[in-house]
Amino acid sequence: MFDVFAEAAALPETAETMLVDKYFVDKASASARIFRIYREVPLHYHEECDEHLYLLSGHGTFHLDGEEFEARPSMFLAFERRKIHGFPRVTSEPLVVLAIDVPRRRPDDIVFVDPAAGDAKSFMARNAEGD
Template identity: 55%
Template sequence: MPDSENPARERGRFDIGAIAAALPESATTMLVDTYLTDRPAASARVFRVYRPTPAHYHEGCDEYLYVLSGRGTFWIGDASDEAEFGPGQLLFFERGVVHALPHLLEEPVVFLSVDTPRRAPTDVIFVDPTTGTAQSFMARNAAGADPA
């Protein structure tokens, strides 16, 4: 939905807790997201992770992940860097840097994400292509999904 059709986006006010609570309890993909803003300079989303996420990277953006709920492990750059994360922590990585979320320890795992510049929904490259695709990564990319 374009920003002009969503008054909350025009005012720049979002109820992050309500948005996170509205994400589905389960999904066939690794994650489901909701865009807060979607502009060329940056996009902001709330997303829930439903299963471990294999090593991957994004070609077009830097990503900031603020942990809203849940706990898990995450590594950035090298699997030997794996460490736990939890609510209130911020994870940051630049475009092209490989990262993974190998373990979900306490659910729901929900992040507020800011991507600079905007990250196209299909901008996900798995290090091992047999572990995932853009379609298996995000619900909006799944077959038959609304491309909004």
């Protein structure tokens, strides 16, 4: 069992990467984790998993497959692998998301639309505390 809000509060205040995540479940069939977004997340997609995102806190803009939507607490976003998405704007922090990935999203399963926008290393860091 995990106290999601306590784990979210334990994520670092700043990061060199776009995101920092903390896995709750990390199995081949699915992963469950929280992540905090620290800055713009350029358009990208994942080759191997469908993502299901529930916004816990913060506000911003979510881009999915050519459209932009308000991102705010209580929003649930579900999309298939290879769907282009991103968070082009963070307007209030902390922007924290609960993610369920089916099957598991490997940390290096990230393809940026513009390869110059980033790579797996600049995208996300796993929170070392408690791992």
